Amino acid sequence: MTTKRNESDDHEASLGADNAASVDLIDSPSRDIASRLPESLTIEVSLPTTVHAAPEDELAVAIVEVPVNPGAIETAEPSTMSITVVPPKVVEKQPEPPVIPELPAGDDRGSTRRGRLRGEVSTSPEAASMLTPDRLIGRKRRLRGRPEGGWNAFVYAVTLHLVNLGDSPKVIARKAVEARIDKRFEGGARFIPVLTRKGGVGKTTITALLGMALAETREDRIIAIDANPDRGTLSERVNKQTRSTVRDVVTMAPTITSFNDFTTMVSRDETRLDILASDTDPLLSEAFDENDYNVVADLAARFYSIVLTDCGTGIVHSVMRATLQRADSVVIVSGGSVDEARLASETLTWLEANGYGDLVRNAIVALNTATQGTNLVKLEEIEAHFKSRVREIVRIPYDPQLAAGSVINYKDLKPLTKASALELAALVTDGLPARQGG
Structure with missing residues (x-):
């Protein structure tokens, strides 16, 4: 093993007391190196400090770390400085479009009143508009009164009140006039x-x-x-x-x-x-x-x-x-x-x-x-x-x-x-x- 010495390493030539009995390996090359090594060996190496070389682009924007005394600056005559302030551009925030939830899929019969007239249960929550009178009260035909006027009254009588054709056109017109009178x-x-x-x-x-x-x-x-x-x-x-x-x-x-x-x-x-x-x-x-x-x-x-x-x-x-x-x-x-x-x-x-x-x-x-x-x-x-x-x-x-x-x-x-x-x-x-x- 060859050790290179230089001027900076002179102070490391002397070893401690534990290393005083070290034997020069070069003088006895024939001897077994492994048998002659001490139980512990410490080597100290002092290397030069690494100097960081900044790139030119960093030097161009670097700030000098030298404090400046304001009182040491002498000016021949007062100078003026104009500063242009550019206000930041205000960008209007566009309102976000409303999020419309999708209607629950399935059970098309629940979207109409007819699908609820037979007691069918919807698989999705029903709206309040589904509680219609015809659903809750029952689908019953509005009973007509006794018809007036010729043929319609005759049919109503001979069918034992089973067939009711309603009032004749003349009777309907007369009742419309009576409704106006009853204002x-x-x-x-x-x-x-x-x-x-x-x-x-x-x-x-x-x-x-x-x-x-x-x-x-x-x-x-x-x-x-x-x-x-x-x-x-x-x-x-x-x-x-x-x-x-x-x-x-x-x-x-x-x-x-x-x-x-x-x-x-x-x-x-x-x-x-x-x-x-x-x-x-x-x-x-x-x-x-x-x-x-x-x-x-x-x-x-x-x-x-x-x-x-x-x-x-x-x-x-x-x-x-x-x-x-x-x-x-x-x-x-x-x-x-x-x-x-x-x-x-x-x-x-x-x-x-x-x-x-x-x-x-x-x-x-x-x-x-x-x-x-x-x-x-x-x-x-x-x-x-x-x-x-x-x-x-x-x-x-x-x-x-x-x-x-x-x-x-x-x-x-x-x-x-x-x-x-x-x-x-x-x-x-x-x-x-x-x-x-x-």
Whole structure:
């Protein structure tokens, strides 16, 4: 083994006491090296410190580790430094799209009501919308009422109520009109005057017919007041049950505190229409003025939902002013002749000229075709004229009961007459406000 020595290793030439007896192996090469080695041998080697050579790219960005004394820096003149600050670019964070969980797969029958009508159990949780009435209560056919109208009623009877075809188309149309008449009202009574400037056109008959159609269909109370100062005949259209008149109501108004008190002064028709008669004495009739009408109207408004007023031909009478001030709608009656239609149109003109234009636009014209001369004129032209001025027009056909000028039995009227009366009542009701003041 050859050991190389240099100047840096001179201090390691002397070994410790344990190595003093070491024998130079070179001098005795023939001897057994292994037998002459000591039990322990320590060699110390001092190597030079490794110097790290930094790459040039590191030196270019290296910071000198020499502290700088700020006071040692001398400047000839103050210098300025401009620093440009670039704000960081704000990147708007896009909202993450909502994650919509997938619907549970399987059991397609659970997604409809039909799949649950037989008590089938879903393999996945059901939504609250699955608790439908037809599922919980049971699928039962809605029972129809007894059908009305010819063949359908006959089939229902001969099959012992097993086959119910429902109502006939005519009955369905009639019930639709009755539903319009049965309109619900909130608030006080609705006032409907029936008027025209021409006498003898059936104004009183139309008032009674309209009141009967309303009373027959509606569940509330209907009254018709005869406010004709020329001795009206409205009470003669029903079976009279009392001799009391509007004058008696005015006289006894302070003592009338209930509906029962008021009903003792009216006559009631089979349709439940109440009629309050006018005075039979012409002298007393002329004394019935605006103030008297207001007393009667105030009492009627306490007990009735709809108040019809049969007005006289005296359109400038004080009662007419009180009637129109309370009116929610008006019915203008016209006959089928030239002069009757012209006078009815002049009534509309008078109303417009006196500030009742809204009533005219909402008015209904009842064209009574039972008057003389109706078959000689073109009713379509009369209707076209009035349709340009009012909301609607209704023909009232000839009926022997109406032409007789006596008591009207509503149930015995011809079907066409009843249908016309119902249509008139429906049109009038359509024009009445559902809420008082609306």
